[in-house]
Amino acid sequence: MELGDENTATPGSDPERATIVALATGPVQAALATIRMSGPRVHEILARVLRRPGSALSLSLEARRATVAHFMDPADGETIDEIVVTFFPGPRSYTGEDLAELSLHGGPWLVAEANRVLTTLGATQARPGEFTRRALLAGKLDLARAEAVQALVTAQSGAAAKLAARHLAGELSERYQRIRHGLVSIAACLEGPLEFPEDTSGEENESAIAALKGLSEVRQCLEGLVRSQAQARRIVSGISIPIVGRPNVGKSSIFNGLLGSSRAIVSPHPGTTRDSIEASMLVGGRLVRLIDTAGLGVAIDDLDAEAMSRAEGHIEDADIVVLVLDLSADLQESDRELLSRLAGRQVVVVLNKTDLEPRFISTDLVELGIAAPPVLVSVKDGSGLPALIDRLTIAVETGAPGDDPLGVVSSARQQGLLVRALGDLGRVAHNIEGDRAELAIEDLRLAELSLREILGEASPDEVLDEVFQTFCIGK
Amino acid sequence: MKQSRPGIVVVGGGHAGVEAALAAARIGVQVTLVSQRRREIARMSCNPSIGGTAKGQLVREIDALGGAMAVTIDATGIQFRRLNTGKGAAVQASRAQADRQAYLTRMLETIEQQPSLRIVEDEAIGITARGGRVRGIALKGGGELDAEAVVLAPGTFLNGLIHIGEETWPAGRMGEGPSTSLPVSLTGLGFRTNRLKTGTPPRLAAHSIDFGTLAVQLGDADPRPFSFSTERIVRRQVPCHVTRTTEATHRILRDNLHRSAMYSGRISGVGPRYCPSVEDKVVRFGERSSHIVFLEPEGYESHEIYPAGLSTSLPRDVQEAFIRSIPGLGSAELTVPGYAVEYDAVDSTQLSHSLETQAIRGLFLAGQINGTSGYEEAAAQGLMAGINAALWLLDREPLVLSRSEAMIGVLIDDLVTRGTGGEPYRMFTSRAETRLHLREDNADLRLTAHAARVGLVSAARLAKVDALERAVEVGREALLSVRTTPNAAARATMERVGLPPPRMPMSAWAVLGLPGARHSQLVAAGLAEVVPSRVAEQLEILAQYERYLVRLADDAQERRAWERVTLPPTLDFHTIAGLSIEVRERLARVRPASVGQAQRIPGVTAAAIEALMTHLRVSRSERFDVDGSTLEAARGA
DSSP states (O other), X not given: OBTTOTTOOOTTOOTTSOOEEEEOSOSSOOSEEEEEEESTTHHHHHHHHXXXXXXXXXXXXXXXXXXXXEEEETTTTEEEEEXXXXXXXXXXXXXXXOXXXXXXXXXXXXXXXXXXXXXXXXXXXXXXXXXXXXXXXXXXOOHHXXXXXXXXXXXXXXXXXXXXXXXXXSHHHHHHHHHHHHHHHHHHHHHHHHHOTTTTTTOHHHXXXXXXXXXXXXXXXXXXXXXXXXXXXXXXXXXXXXXXXXXXXXXXXXXXXXXXXXXXXXXXXXXXXXXXXXXXXXXXXEEEEEEEXXXXXXXXXXXXXXXXHHHHHHHHHOSXXXXXXXXXXOOOHXXXXXXXXXXXXXXXXXXXXXXXXXXXXXXXXXXXXXXXXXXXXXXXXXXXXXXXHHHHHHHHHHOOTTOOHHHHHHHHHHHHHHHHHHHHHTTHHHHHHTTOHHHHHHHHHHHHHHHHHHHTOOOOSHHHHHHHHHOOOOO | OEEOOOSEEEEOOSHHHHHHHHHHHHHTOOEEEXXXXXXXXXXOSSOSEEEOTTHHHHHHHHHHTTOSHHHHHHHXXXXXXXXXXXXXXXXXXXXXXXXXHHHHHHHHHHHHHSTXXXXXXXXXXXXXXXXXXXXXXXXXXXXXXXOSXXXXXXXXXXXXXXXXXXXXXXXXXXXXXXXXXXXXXXHHTTOOEEEEEEEEXXXXXXGGSOGGGSEEEOOOSSOOOSSTTOOOOOSOOOOEEXXXXXXXXXXXXXXXXXXXXXXXXXXXSBOOTTSOOHHHHHHHTTTOSOOEEEEEEOOSSXXXXXXXXXXXXXXHHHHHHHHTTSTTOTTOOEEEOOEEEEEEEEOGGGBOTTSXXXXXXXXXXXXXXXXXOSHHHHHHHHHHHHHHHHHHHTTOOOOOOOXXXXXXXXXXXXXXXXXXTTSOBOOOGGGOTTTTTSOSTTHHHHHHHHHHHHTSSOHHHHHHHHHHHHHHHHHHHHHHHOEEOOSHHHHHHHHHHTOOOOSSOEEHHHHHTSTXXXXXXXXXXXXXXXXXXXXXXXXXXHHHHHHHHHHXXXXXXXXXXXXXXXXXXXOOGGGOTTOOHHHHHHHHHHOOSBHHXXXXXXXXXXHHHHHHHHHHHHHHHHHHHHOHHHHHHHHHO
């Protein structure tokens, strides 16, 4: 079967059914991880992400035969991983539909990234047991296998139950509940005038205003939640490592040195990097987001001030900070200030320009409270960069306190659902203001479904209950 | 009198009963309609109006399926208004004030002219069933009516009890006796019942009201008919009037709460939250200084006014006092007092989707007996029960409408799967997952094919709907193929016709999907051909809702897959491993027909569904073991 030909008919699948994707192997870090995808669009999605290794050519897949392929993000053409893919055309597959198994290297970010790419292309996250459910629906399982699968499904829910219990006891699920109830209240605000136009005439504007106010609160809460899930963010977007320091200490040169490219504009003039530049790279097998920031010091114009405030924002959100000091210049007040602000954070201190005459020594740094030995670098001759990468590797592997591989995958799922909910909510205000309350309610319902999926809850007639409490009706 | 005429007996001549009788007779079976009084058939016991939000959708669906309610109100309405016209198509609804007397006269004529349908003025006092099958009914006037199928639609008559203040007496509705034998018969057959309550306001003498001081509410200038077959409404329209309760009204109500039947604790039935009594409103929304009251005429000739919003069960003297504290009603005279009525309803989860009871074959229930309220809800069930009773007699498959194709489907699935939750069930559009699709404007497109299949609408009517459907599809294709580019000329054209100038190349279809865009504007811009108004309307709605409708269709597809996994009628839910006792009992109570239905039962979790599926697999395999040939075949494979 030749991938890339999207007109190829795939037998044995219902074209209107959703294509589902999920991690099939355990959520712990391992050498390999298998992602499974099933549904009518499997073939089409594979055609867009798989390439023949070492070429831009599309890939030829033989049914039920493992094949080496490059998995890439069609958005930027970047290869994410070299994988082994096995394609099972329906109906001769586990689910009876077209199904593919992708064996990736087992890093959690790789898995999350591959998952992200596949869902961007239209696959939806499978619910627990959904592959098995489809297999049962397709009549693909016999008794022995059904029993085996049942055991598997139970094991999976055991882990899920553990997670659910942990979240249930925690503040997180309470926040989800509050958000969900907020969505129900907003929908009820809008629903009342729709269902009882004669009883509520004159109250409509009031309701719309209340709905908009509730909406902005709920969105803030959701956005906060999406941001606060730092762990999930680290997996999805990479560990954030800003390179900070005074102007002209060589931050961009170190940034480029680490990337091995000239992505940032390097120049000897102070303040060249007005905006922050980011690049992703692998450190110790994990995704890292390296950020070249503007130099911190005294702003000379508004633009400069803006760039500096951004740099400060990056320090705020950082997982690890690389602080660059110029060994050829005296330590300055702004260096000391920066150091005091970094107290309690994971900091790697780099002394640059070792090729020039040093103006201070390590013991001066100890006085400033820097305990770990600095990394000596000369970007000019490239010395010290491998040592810096080693230090970053150690820092990355140490990780942030509270990291938990079990929580991570769940967070990625929740994060995805939260982001989807935010996407649905993005249209609500527009629809309310355009007098399309029925569409606003539909958006709210979709967002609420995502929250309910996170919580694994059933749906009572909450909106109507709320309408009866809020509106006085009864013509 | 023992007569052995085979066919269907319909008990009750309310809005459910008349639709059931007409549908069954039109399909071609013999029907006997049993009603206490011929002159009371199709009477509106509460408000003199048909339609409203969600209810308008039901009436249009009844019409698409060949029912009588829509054409009858079109012929007898005295004021027509569309609600939510400023909102999207999915929540717009038709409502009409009826001439109460003209409506029932017209409906009686329709029934009398219907071949194969006769009326028997009597009261059903019992259901005869043998061997799990209905055999007929016993009549109060003596004798029995044999029947192959019975549609039971007795309204609020089962153990009906009227309350006005401290007074209480048995009655089905004002002026008519209750049915006390039928409930005994139903309980004897093993049906569970619950107690419900509803209420109605007093009626006022029109001449005693000072209309001159009140705000007027007129009907629509260009009224839209309920029925797809009514060309247009030609009847004279009359106004309604609007007034409001005052602080003085609320004081009288509060001071006399202890004398209300509801608040003195004499009523055990549960009333509807969406239709509270005026005393209820004052208690629950105490911060409000005023509540709206609509004064609705009961007909051209009628001297009575229906004050909507003033349902009450207070004593007559209190009713008079609070009514007279309302502007315009200072010297109002009560012709009939308001009252509350308590009645028995059958737990509707004992029904299957055809509205046949699971326990007794050939016995169908429709209307308030199933715990619903509203003429439209009753008529919709009556129609479906009548259709399915007739199909059963003819040995044909029942007509079951899905949740994603009809409000009626949502109504019946809610009744059968979830029950009414203890209060009278009213239809709301928000009960439908796919309300953006279940609109008034497309009821014929959704349902005419079903009606034609069962024989309730003509082939010609179906052909008309098919032609409309094709025209919409052709119109859509045409709009998709026309593209507009964001050049100066196109921008000027768009501005001229009042459309936002395009910022990127887009199809005419996408332009029509912009908020508020009209097909006529596209025609003016040269992007579309002139099409008939109904085609243009469908195109506008579909373009505006497209992104939502696509997602809803996906969800519906997913749900349908689960509906196809059927559960054997013999399945013993108590033997399924891995289910909690509570879930087993819920399942055994509802007896879902499919895994899809089981999923919608409150309290049935995803894990329970997994256990149910596993059980199904296991029991099927056991059957294979017994069946030697299948086993051999499996070995050979």
